[in-house]
Amino acid sequence: MDVDHKSHDHKSDGRGANPLVALSKHGQSPWLDFIQRSFTENGSLKKLVDEDGLRGVTSNPAIFEKAMGAGTEYDPQMKELLAHETLSAGELYEKLAITDIQATAKVMHPVFVETKGLDGYVSLEVSPYLAFDTVGTTEEARRLWKAVHRENLMIKIPGTKEGIPAFETVTSEGISVNVTLLFSLDAYKNVLEAYIKGLEARHAKGQDISKIASVASFFVSRIDGKIDAEIDKRVAAGDKDADALKALRGKVAIANAKIAYQHYLDVTKSARWQKLAAAGANPQRLLWASTGTKDKAYSDVLYVDSLIGADTVNTIPPATFDAFRDHGKVSDSLTHDVAGATHVMAEQKRLGLNLDAVTETLVTEGCASFCDAFDKLLGAVANKQRTFLGDKLIAQEAHLPGEFAAAVKAEVENWRKHGKLRKLWARDPSVWTGGEEAKWLKWLDIVDERLAHVDELEAFAKEVRAKGFTDVLLLGMGGSSLGPEVIAETFGGHEGFPTLHVLDSTDPQQVVTYEKSVDLKKTLFIVSSKSGGTLEPNILKAYFFAAAEKALGHAPGSHFVAVTDPGSHMEAVARKDGFWKIFYGEKEIGGRFSVLSNFGLVPAAASGLNVRHFLHSALHGVREAAASVPPEENDALKLGVILGVGATTFGRDKVTIVASPAIYDLGAWLEQLIAESTGKRGKGLIPIDDETLGAASVYGKDRVFAYLRLKDAPCPHQEKAIKALRDAGEPVVTLDLADKIQVAQAFFHWEFATAVAGSVLGIDPFDQPDVEASKVETKKLTNAFNETGALPPETPFAKDGPFAFYADGTNAKALGTGDVVAILKAHFGRVKAGDYVGVLAYVERDTATREWIQKVRLGLRDALKVATAAEFGPRFLHSTGQAYKGGPDTGVFLQITADDVADLGVPGEKYTFGVVKAAQARGDFDVLSERHRRALRVHVSGSLDVGLKLLAEAIAKAV
Numbered sequence: 005m006d007v008d009h010k011s012h013d014h015k016s017d018g019r020g021a022n023p024l025v026a027l028s029k030h031g032q033s034p035w036l037d038f039i040q041r042s043f044t045e046n047g048s049l050k051k052l053v054d055e056d057g058l059r060g061v062t063s064n065p066a067i068f069e070k071a072m073g074a075g076t077e078y079d080p081q082m083k084e085l086l087a088h089e090t091l092s093a094g095e096l097y098e099k100l101a102i103t104d105i106q107a108t109a110k111v112m113h114p115v116f117v118e119t120k121g122l123d124g125y126v127s128l129e130v131s132p133y134l135a136f137d138t139v140g141t142t143e144e145a146r147r148l149w150k151a152v153h154r155e156n157l158m159i160k161i162p163g164t165k166e167g168i169p170a171f172e173t174v175t176s177e178g179i180s181v182n183v184t185l186l187f188s189l190d191a192y193k194n195v196l197e198a199y200i201k202g203l204e205a206r207h208a209k210g211q212d213i214s215k216i217a218s219v220a221s222f223f224v225s226r227i228d229g230k231i232d233a234e235i236d237k238r239v240a241a242g243d244k245d246a247d248a249l250k251a252l253r254g255k256v257a258i259a260n261a262k263i264a265y266q267h268y269l270d271v272t273k274s275a276r277w278q279k280l281a282a283a284g285a286n287p288q289r290l291l292w293a294s295t296g297t298k299d300k301a302y303s304d305v306l307y308v309d310s311l312i313g314a315d316t317v318n319t320i321p322p323a324t325f326d327a328f329r330d331h332g333k334v335s336d337s338l339t340h341d342v343a344g345a346t347h348v349m350a351e352q353k354r355l356g357l358n359l360d361a362v363t364e365t366l367v368t369e370g371c372a373s374f375c376d377a378f379d380k381l382l383g384a385v386a387n388k389q390r391t392f393l394g395d396k397l398i399a400q401e402a403h404l405p406g407e408f409a410a411a412v413k414a415e416v417e418n419w420r421k422h423g424k425l426r427k428l429w430a431r432d433p434s435v436w437t438g439g440e441e442a443k444w445l446k447w448l449d450i451v452d453e454r455l456a457h458v459d460e461l462e463a464f465a466k467e468v469r470a471k472g473f474t475d476v477l478l479l480g481m482g483g484s485s486l487g488p489e490v491i492a493e494t495f496g497g498h499e500g501f502p503t504l505h506v507l508d509s510t511d512p513q514q515v516v517t518y519e520k521s522v523d524l525k526k527t528l529f530i531v532s533s534k535s536g537g538t539l540e541p542n543i544l545k546a547y548f549f550a551a552a553e554k555a556l557g558h559a560p561g562s563h564f565v566a567v568t569d570p571g572s573h574m575e576a577v578a579r580k581d582g583f584w585k586i587f588y589g590e591k592e593i594g595g596r597f598s599v600l601s602n603f604g605l606v607p608a609a610a611s612g613l614n615v616r617h618f619l620h621s622a623l624h625g626v627r628e629a630a631a632s633v634p635p636e637e638n639d640a641l642k643l644g645v646i647l648g649v650g651a652t653t654f655g656r657d658k659v660t661i662v663a664s665p666a667i668y669d670l671g672a673w674l675e676q677l678i679a680e681s682t683g684k685r686g687k688g689l690i691p692i693d694d695e696t697l698g699a700a701s702v703y704g705k706d707r708v709f710a711y712l713r714l715k716d717a718p719c720p721h722q723e724k725a726i727k728a729l730r731d732a733g734e735p736v737v738t739l740d741l742a743d744k745i746q747v748a749q750a751f752f753h754w755e756f757a758t759a760v761a762g763s764v765l766g767i768d769p770f771d772q773p774d775v776e777a778s779k780v781e782t783k784k785l786t787n788a789f790n791e792t793g794a795l796p797p798e799t800p801f802a803k804d805g806p807f808a809f810y811a812d813g814t815n816a817k818a819l820g821t822g823d824v825v826a827i828l829k830a831h832f833g834r835v836k837a838g839d840y841v842g843v844l845a846y847v848e849r850d851t852a853t854r855e856w857i858q859k860v861r862l863g864l865r866d867a868l869k870v871a872t873a874a875e876f877g878p879r880f881l882h883s884t885g886q887a888y889k890g891g892p893d894t895g896v897f898l899q900i901t902a903d904d905v906a907d908l909g910v911p912g913e914k915y916t917f918g919v920v921k922a923a924q925a926r927g928d929f930d931v932l933s934e935r936h937r938r939a940l941r942v943h944v945s946g947s948l949d950v951g952l953k954l955l956a957e958a959i960a961k962a963v
């Protein structure tokens with residue numbers, strides 16, 4: 005086509021009638037099967053209307069793919085849109101397409117007016133992903149009809165089994181439709197029937213049916229493509245019917261179309277139709293689509309020349325349009341030799357060419373190829389979008405060894421081919437185990453939802469500031485504390501706002517340390533518990549409520565805020581105690597997916613973080629992971645696939661988190677997300693956080709490194725070590741954050757990746773069966789304490805100096821009764837390649853103990869060449885504890901408990917904080933033992949400092 009706007013060289017230039025113009029004299033309207041922005045804008049389209057009698061335009065996903073997929077024509081609008089809105093690739097595409105459709109509709113409108121609504125249409129197709137979804141198609145048709153808002157629009161709906169009822173419904177609502185992808189006579193008959201029914205329904209309601217137009221797009225050339233190929237195959241194989249078969253070459257598609265037209269004529273003659281016609285109904289014309297010649301042996305205008313008839317449309321691709329202008333032959337070909345067409349149809353049947361099966365395949369293939377084109381198109385849009393947004397987005401780059409990369413590619417393609425990403429967003433639990441997953445997916449929408457209400461959080465922030473609090477002390481565990489902790493550690497203090505502290509321990513000393521670090525009279529307490537029933541936040545609330553009351557000299561409710569799910573026990577407590585405010589969480593979001601809900605946002609706002617800005621960054625993460633961003637371009641999905649495939653195919657299940665110092669605490673949140681979501685039923689990922697990077701030689705072949713780098717403040721040691729790991733062929737995924745605020749984006753990115761990894765692993769990422777198990781064991785022990793005034797007695801299997809050793813029978817037998825070094829040697833001697841060691845310390849988590857545990861774990865890693873986890877109880881129980889108990893049986897655990905220097909009472913309870921912590925450690929240990937894990941507990945008596953020093957020395961000697 006003269007897309008370059010060259011002058012036409014056709015018979016209207018003095019060499020006779022333009023065949024395109026002549027078509028209308030035979031009742032056929034030539035439409036153009038093509039759209040491109042520049043073609044519309046530069047006047048080329050109008051020229052076709054003026055000179056060639058063009059009377060309509062059609063588009064489809066493949067056409068838009070060609071238009072938008074390459075070049076820069078659409079860039080200015082993309083940039084303009086992205087400057088004002090945060091859009092997914094699908095939303096962006098749709099806006100571009102609608103602009104094109106509206107511009108085209110404007111050019112075609114005079115035709116619409118002139119032909120009194122017979123022609124002048126432009127078609128826009130519903131998403132090809134919806135081809136087998138009646139409800140989705142119906143909704144999308146309504147939405148696009150409204151969004152484009154042009155009387156000369158036709159919405160294109162595929163004529164599949166599912167598309168036809170949608171077509172009938174929207175016809176009855178007054179929407180003009182082009183039913184596409186029709187290959188078989190039967191499907192066409194059903195479509196025409198649906199059209200009539202839709203009109204009848206509307207007419208029965210007394211509504212106008214005269215403004216509805218419709219065409220049925222009957223595909224032609226693709227039929228010959230398939231049938232001819234079969235003919236050629238059989239002829240080449242020496243078929244006995246070779247001559248008869250050859251006689252059908254290039255004939256079946258046209259014969260099929262001619263017979264369809266006969267059906268049209270019959271129906272429009274019927275009394276039923278005449279009744280509608282009398283009420284103003286327009287017939288649904290047949291539109292010949294796929295009319296470009298594919299086989300060079302045929303005339304390049306075969307599918308135009310042969311299909312001319314009254315009340316029909318031919319949507320002609322550009323090259324064929326030009327060819328027809330040049331040498332098309334106009335006659336009433338459609339009704340010519342119908343008997344011959346009937347004979348061809350009978351012959352194809354007799355010769356077993358099986359047109360029915362062919363047309364069925366063509367529908368499936370047609371839908372699939374539009375999906376492929378749409379994937380390509382959206383991929384191109386997503387790519388551009390990423391370029392235009394630049395630094396506003398986290399940049400992800402994966403460095404994977406060849407085999408690993410190939411397996412990831414294959415799994416990503418599997419997601420694309422099976423539309424799994426769309427299923428995930430459609431909350432289809434079959435993405436995981438087909439269980440309860442759909443009930444836990446509100447985190448997918450929470451950013452949009454919270455942004456819509458962000459002014460409430462901003463008002464809260466203002467009030468907190470006005471009240472002059474100096475500190476905010478958040479009391480909560482796991483999902484209710486780790487997000488706030490990342491916010492506190494990453495963003496620090498804000499001028500004029502209180503400092504945020506997060507307490508997630510029952511260690512009496514740690515509770516006291518926090519109490520002393522704040523001014524109780526000027527502290528805002530945030531009691532944070534989704535379920536509202538978790539032991540720790542309840543007893544911490546009891547403790548600090550009493551302490552604040554004492555300090556203030558009056559009921560301290562006005563200094564307390566609760567964040568909890570509606571209807572929880574904590575809500576009742578907050579009401580009873582006159583809390584200043586209660587903020588609600590979403591019941592359909594699990595704790596570890598709750599950071600972008602009020603669980604993260606309320607403490608963020610209270611500490612002065614700009615929550616609007618924060619949520620806006622998170623929104624980029626949401627849009628980047630959207631259903632419309634094809635898997636290959638969808639970084640969050642790819643990250644999940646890398647983690648899942650790494651574990652399932654390559655035994656690389658230790659997700660080693662490396663984060664730049666300024667965002668280091670993200671690892672603590674990630675640990676919970678990854679471990680609690682995936683570590684169950686003997687499978688899962690084991691997150692390894694905060695393990696200072698070593699040389700490649702200290703690692704086994706069981707790691708995937710996730711490097712979260714703050715672009716302008718990377719750590720030189722990490723940079724060097726990561727480079728060395730990459731060079732050594734270790735798998736490394738780097739996520740570059742241009743700004744700390746992108747921690748918000750990282751939250752969503754990882755939530756999404758974790759959900760995807762869960763799917764690859766074949767588990768439900770939203771439950772936590774083994775966390776519950778140790779809560780139950782703990783409860784039994786605290787109940788026993790309340791009844792008897794003591795925890796049930798226990799006997800060590802060995803003792804050495806300040807150390808007493810505990811284990812279940814099997815473990816104790818394996819470890820013997822030697823001295824501390826011998827026992828530890830036996831314990832760590834059980835570590836094999838691919839295992840990990842967990843050091844689980846139930847002591848105060850402070851600088852000294854953190855340094856101690858780091859030193860110990862690095863010593864273990866370097867000596868044993870395995871991954872190590874360094875955790876503090878009871879905090880990790882609500883985090884990695886799930887995977888240690890429920891995940892792969894590759895953990896070797898050293899639990900450390902100690903005498904408490906001083907204990908603290910829990911108001912209203914017999915037990916103390918010390919008792920609770922001891923019960924938690926024992927509950928944890930009991931479940932580890934029950935699961936036959938390799939677990940040893942060492943209890944340190946006397947001075948903790950001395951005990952830990954001796955223990956470190958013993959460990960060093962043992963390995």
Ligand SMILES: O=C(CO)[C@@H](O)[C@H](O)[C@H](O)[C@H](O)COP(=O)(O)O
Nearest residue numbers: 062063064184221226293294296319
């Ligand atoms: O369905 C309509 C118009 O209603 C067309 O846009 C239709 O999609 C196209 O003609 C075909 O997809 C083109 O098919 P083909 O030439 O690639 O076989």
Ligand SMILES: O=C[C@H](O)COP(=O)(O)O
Nearest residue numbers: 482483533534535538595
């Ligand atoms: O991760 C969740 C923790 O177990 C705390 O649960 P919660 O928010 O219901 O108190």
